[in-house]
Amino acid sequence: MATIGTNWITEAFIDAARGVDAFCLHAVYSRDEERARDFAAKTGAGTYYSDLEALFGDDELDAVYIASPTRYHAEQAASAMEHGKHVICEKPLCSNEQEARHLIETAQKHDVVFMEAVKNLYTPGFQTLQEWLPKVGTVRKAVFHFSQYSSRYDAYLNGEVLNAFKPSLSNGATMDIGVYCLHPLQRLFGEPEEVKASGHVLESGVDGQTNVLLSYDGMDAVAAYSKITASNSPSEIQGEKGTLYIDTIHEMEHLTFVPVKGEPETVDINQQHPDMYYEAAAFIGACDTNDTTSLHWHDSQMVMRQTDRIREDLGVVFEADQLRT
Missing domain, CATH: 3.40.50.720 (NAD(P)-binding Rossmann-like Domain)
Known part of the structure; x- marks a missing residue:
């Protein structure tokens, strides 16, 4: 390789x-x-x-x-x-x-x-999430968080625009860390019927933080992510039988299921290798x-469709978009 x-x-x-x-x-x-x-x-x-x-x-x-x-x-x-x-x-x-x-x-x-x-998407944590998902019953809501203050944002505030915040390189919060929320939603629940986004667009022309509402038949999902703030908020999937809490959506280490009736269950992910190994x-x-049947080409295309819709709502345009025919 x-x-x-x-x-x-x-x-x-x-x-x-x-x-x-x-x-x-x-x-x-x-x-x-x-x-x-x-x-x-x-x-x-x-x-x-x-x-x-x-x-x-x-x-x-x-x-x-x-x-x-x-x-x-x-x-x-x-x-x-x-x-x-x-x-x-x-x-x-x-x-x-x-x-x-x-x-x-x-x-x-x-x-x-x-x-x-x-x-x-390839870690034991995500496999466990898929296995535990039926515990919540009929899913009504999912909220996936990922806010991580970028080390490059300090330079941006001082007037230096590094690659992470350049639209010419197709960057920004949605492309960098938002996909860690959008991909699990796509894999678990499929293509949404509607995508609406709001957020803060930096003067450089990329989004610094964004909130996305994805509507499905019978449920809604929220993807909230940022490169200009930080948060330790867990992600969660709410169903009619209980709620499944995920410590961090991008690096899952613990899952907790809290049933509507009964005692909570927690599982510690037994991961033997670094995330990228998988x-x-x-x-x-x-x-x-x-x-190629297990490589989920359709999901990748659908997530790019969602990022297009998100950027359209935010008014974020990349140089690469100008090459569309």
């Missing part, structure tokens, strides 16, 4: 993936040759590249992990798949639904594995079998 991107999340993925027997770090890529060479030395990669065509033309390479800025996901992923490479792309998948649809079509055309790396294992397993 090769990696695109030299930031902390790429390092975290490599460290986690090394726990999977079939993983081998063949190469790393950066636009800057010196940075690529240094990152290869740091991670123990077999080689390094500063040219994408050369990377994708490497016959010894079978798969690529993409963790570049979101703006470049679609172009890089499509090119890799056109060269016959399997691709795991860091969340969010891309900038908008049109790009997502094109990527899925490209994966189907070239018969390769293509997966969005949404780490909280997405890496799912991807590598799919590559070994060339099985």
Whole structure:
């Protein structure tokens, strides 16, 4: 496998993936040759590249992990798949639904594995959540929280706009951390009938915090997230038989079910590996079998549709949107 991107999340993925027997770090890529060479030395990669065509033309390479800025996901992923490479792309998948649809079509055309790396969907915590969900009975409401003050916001307040707050790179709260709320909602409850959003848009043009109301047949859901405030509020799923509390939606460690009648139950998640290990294992397993049925392409496309609607309500426009045809 090769990696695109030299930031902390790429390092975290490599460290986690090394726990999977079939993983081998063949190469790393950066636009800057010196940075690529240094990152290869740091991670123990077999080689390094500063040219994408050369990377994708490497016959010894079978798969690529993409963790570049979101703006470049679609172009890089499509090119890799056109060269016959399997691709795991860091969340969010891309900038908008049109790009997502094109990527899925490209994966189907070239018969390769293509997966969005949404780490909280592959963990034992999420599996336990799915197993415990029937306890609440008929679901009437879900509220998923994720507010994490960005270390880059201090620089923003001092007049320096770093990548995390640049619309030119398809960033912002919805794209960075909102998807950790939207993806579990999509996986558990499917596509909502209606999506409405409100929030605070920064002067740079991206959302700093957003509240989303998603309406379903017989239930409603709220996704509340922020990069400019912090909160320890748990998430919850309310049903007619009780409420299921989730300590943190992006890194589940404890679940508590409080029935309408009876005593609460709590489970501590028995997780043996880092969160990203599980997405890496799912991807590598799919590559070994060339099985794409478990990669949830439809969910990825639907979440990008929801982010499009959210940004429309907020008035957030990306440069990538201008390329739609």
